Amino acid sequence: MATNDNQIAGYYQKLLKRNAGEPEFHQAVAEVLDSLQIVLQKDPHYNDYGLIERLCEPERQIIFRVPWVADNGDVRVNRGFRVQFNSALGPYKGGLRFHPSVNLGIIKFLGFEQIFKNSLTGLPIGGGKGGSDFDPKGKSDAEIMRFCQSFMTELHRHIGEYRDVPAGDIGVGGREIGYLFGQYRRLTNEHESGVLTGKGLTWGGSLVRTEATGYGCVYITNKMMVANGDSLEGAKVIVSGSGNVAIYAIEKAQELGATVVGFSDSSGWVETPNGVDVELLKEIKEVRRGRVNEYVEEATGAIFHEDGSIWDLKADVALPCATQNEIDGEHAQKLVENGVKYVAEGANMPSTAEAIEVYRKNHIHFLPGKAANAGGVATSALEMQQNASRDSWSFEYTDDRLKRIMENIFRHTSATAAEYDHEGDYVIGANIAGFKKVADAMLAQGVI
Known part of the structure; x- marks a missing residue:
């Protein structure tokens, strides 16, 4: 037809x-x-x-109540979600997001993107996503534990290593994964380590998983730059955000010779003309759970800005690693004016449609999130492989696998764009390459 x-x-x-x-x-x-x-x-x-x-229609949408008890004895109620979008290529795979902005539409957008992202990795995983409108900020460890236990009490009946394998996302790190896994074990009486990824290293986790999304974004960015006659060596880079993805994107970019000239969080942004002290940033964000203004108090030459935008900085490369729709058309035009030639999305859909149009009109080389931030889910799938074989791989071996996966994603994306007469348009290349693998599987399996 x-x-x-x-x-x-x-x-x-x-x-x-x-x-x-x-x-x-x-x-x-x-x-x-x-x-x-x-x-x-x-x-x-x-x-x-x-x-x-x-x-475009999820195979299954699960919405459930999550009651939990605060430290003061008050009963709170949040809403939980799991959208199991497409399993043509394998079990559903995608993170859990705990953030007050979460609703069904957000989870569906993330799950839909996950289908193509997971397809691009070349690994046998389908697309799904989940989360809750629970806000971990300001909560005690005991409150977060009770919430996670309540959330998993419902979720556990819908997941499994051959059915659906969640991981972390915004608001869900190692602490939350630990509480979720502990409750899963308690309810099922099974140590089914493949049911969640992002686990601790002593109980089924994988080396490189923490670094994977940020590292992967930088690996594929450098591959894109080399393909266009540049590299990260000597480049100036802006990284929005200061969470897990941003921190490790900063770390890897600087390892490859770039200078990261700015990063941010929801309170403001930090200008770092001499580069970022990554260990200090990790201490503030991962240990103290502090804000970026604390970095300025302890780092030399850093400047905190409460107003304006991080996209006002002059740079060669922009890596938006915070959240969806953080770059609109106006911000994208600022990037053009400030000399940015390359944009790769470390977050999910951080560029609006208007921003992408600005990139295209101004010949900015742009990698969408479904390609550029696939490193996290790729390494989650590698964790699943290790769990299935009861094995544990070295950091170097796993990191090399990640790098090769990201470079293959770029090659496949670039070749597909050229095949369909849109050479250099990595949005079209990623969408079509991700789509065709899933579509072929769906056609082969019949109308289900």
């Missing part, structure tokens, strides 16, 4: 009505459908058997 732009537009309008009030999900789908217009013109069989409509 042939397709055309009107069919895609008509389907998108149907999706908007069916998923009202979910702008982030709409945005993620619109970007992919824009690329699929190109692939469907060349390969119209991908529109057979309702494939596009099935791809």
Whole structure:
């Protein structure tokens, strides 16, 4: 069955009505459908058997109540989510996000992106995502433990190493994964280590998992730069955020010879013209759980800005590693004016559609999150392999696997863009490359 732009537009309008009030999900789908217009013109069989409509509809959406008791004895109630989006390639795989902004639309957007991201890794994992509108900030360890135990009391019946394997995301680090895994063990009476990734090293975790998303983003960025006649050696880099992804992107970028000239958190941003003291930043963010203004109090030459934007800095490379839609069209234009030539998304969908259009018009080389931040889920899948074989790999071996996966993602993305006559457009390349692998599996498995 042939397709055309009107069919895609008509389907998108149907999706908007069916998923009202979910702008982030709409945005993620619109970007992919824009690329699929190109692939469907060349390969119209991908529109057979309702494939596009099935791809955009989650296989399962789970919403549940999460009651927990605060330290003062008050009973609080949050909402939990798990969207199991597509399992054509393997068990659902994707993180859990604990943040007050979480709602069903956010989780659906993240799960939809995860389908293509996981496909690009080349590993046998499907796409899913989950989380809660619980805010870990300001909570005691005991409160976070009680919340995680309540959350897992419901979630455990829906996950498993051959069914759905969650990991961490914003607000869910090693502490939260530990509490979640402990409750899973308690409820199932099984040490099924493959049911969660991001675990502690002494109980089934993988070396490099902590660093993976940040490192992977930098590995693929450097590969993109080399392909275009540059490298990170001597480059000036802006990294938004100061969480796990940002910290390890900063660390790896500086190891490869770049100078990171700024980072941020929700309280403001720090200008670091001489580079970042990574160990100090880790101490403040990972040990003290402090804010970036504390870094300025102890680092030489750093300047804290409460106003303005980190995107006002002059640089060669921008790595947005904070959250979705942090770069709009105006910010993107600032990047152009300040000399940025390369943008790679360490976060999920941090650039709006308007920002991406600015990148294209100004010939900025841009890697979307489904390619650039795939290192985290890739290493999660490597953790699953180690768990399945009851094995543990060295840091060097795992890091090398990660680097090779990220470089392969770039090669596949770049080659696919060229195959479909859009050489250098890594958004189109990533979308089509991720789509085709999932689509082929869905067609082979029938209408399910």
